[in-house]
Amino acid sequence: MRAALAAEMAVPLDRTFSLRQVRSIREVRELSPVIELSAITFPSGSAAIQPDQSRELAILGTAIKDLIVERPGEVFLIEGYTDAVGAAGYNLALSDRRAETVALALTQYFDVPPANLVTQGYGESLLKVQTLEAEQANRRATVRNITQLLC
Template identity: 35%
Template structure:
């Protein structure tokens, strides 16, 4: 990444994006509470049915998704193939997610001190009974400043940092946190690929609950 994007000494990222297909960002500088995160990441029950509807799910598709996500547990972030990364993105597109503003130290994957609280709130949320034990994807994204290779690696390291913090500080099961990096390949704003808004880590609840399981 160039010095143009580093004048502040920090690089901002955002974690994930609102409920279901709706995207949204936390207000800049605002720390989203654990309860707000918990509500956004809460999976909604889906009913079984032969016809496709907003609250219906094909059981064969559900089984396939679950098998795929289970195959990713304990995988090294860098070991994921392009095809696997794309399949994660496709499944995650319809799942609950949330955005949080996180800052990292200059040219680094270390969380800055002024963003520690935001990650702590995430840890508290994922520790709540309604979310603990479910499977979450932590997906890193960057803007388009810098080379593809550098940005890919940076997005992976930052996703890894979030996971490590959650495991070490909140005793979350590492196998429940799947990390993936997308570099600059999936900008939040495709019309402005160098915009800081594209620097984010997306957290997605990959669980699917059917009415029968409630």
């Protein structure tokens, strides 16, 4: 996990971006490797992390904290997603809460400084499994180290 979080971008950059650009432009975000938190999925309509998912969260929290100790300026984007069930506006707000829940857990339980975390929900815009039905794999969170993208 630590190696994945510290990984360099596949394509060298000749420019940087604002945080707003990183959050809102998919092609910019995708310049940075994504880490799927496959063990962290959410119940339908919920932003709560389940107790049985704490191991993956612990691995992530420890890796991020250790990396920040070495490189204090690192910035991580926590992304939240939903499945396609429900209204798009509700799903967007729910995905924001999911990203915030992961970030809050990282700060409260693993002492990751909040200043090193940025959250963003993307609702149902990037379904992992293309279906309009309830799909647990779509109710997820991901993380990217966006430090190299930022101005």
